[in-house]
Amino acid sequence: MEETTREHLALAQRNQRFADRLRFADSNAEHSSLGQSPEILWSVVISFYSAVHYINAYLWKIDRFAPKTHAERTPRVSQDQELTTIAANYTVLSVWGFQARYDPRAHISADDAQQAIDELHAIAELVRRELGDS
């Protein structure tokens, strides 16, 4: 496997583990004045950025394409014959991550964070299979 692809995969996997740890760190979390655990919020955000690197690994391997923005990346996920099967998973992560980052009254539960991790798992599974890394 080429170095750029391998680096994206490594970063994706590192972020995936981090998102998982944060999700379970919530039991000891100090909740904000708004009642939302920052660990839960950031677990969702990091799940999305893990997905970004899985997608980047795939696009580099298949097409030598390195998207610089979400606007360049997201349409490729819906249009690619393989990625389209996980497009809904990716978009859920993208919009949940957006709400977690920008809505000061975001209310994302531990179950939602687990759901985000499950969506990420589906993306990781497909990309690793397509890249021969499973």
Place this chain on the structure above:
Amino acid sequence: MISTRVATVEEIARYLLEIAEDKSVFRRMWTHQTGEVAEIWIMTEPIDVETEKRIHGLGRELYKKFPNTLFDVRLLNLRLSDSPDLSFLVPRNAKLFNMH
């Protein structure tokens, strides 16, 4: 019929409304153009993840209909917020789309 030209964001939004079985959960829609990418923002009622994924899954149908247009459908789910209105998250110069 497949559109081979670049579609307007309003055409995409209109077609999305035509094919969305879950459109009853759409509270408000906006259209916005960022460079080449047509953005459709939708604030929904509080909806579960399966409904959300069904709506996102329509992207595949939209790309079949408009293969030469880059677009992004952004849902704002009220279930994930204590705010009663998420329109402040929509880009400032987005246009409110008439859903009727």
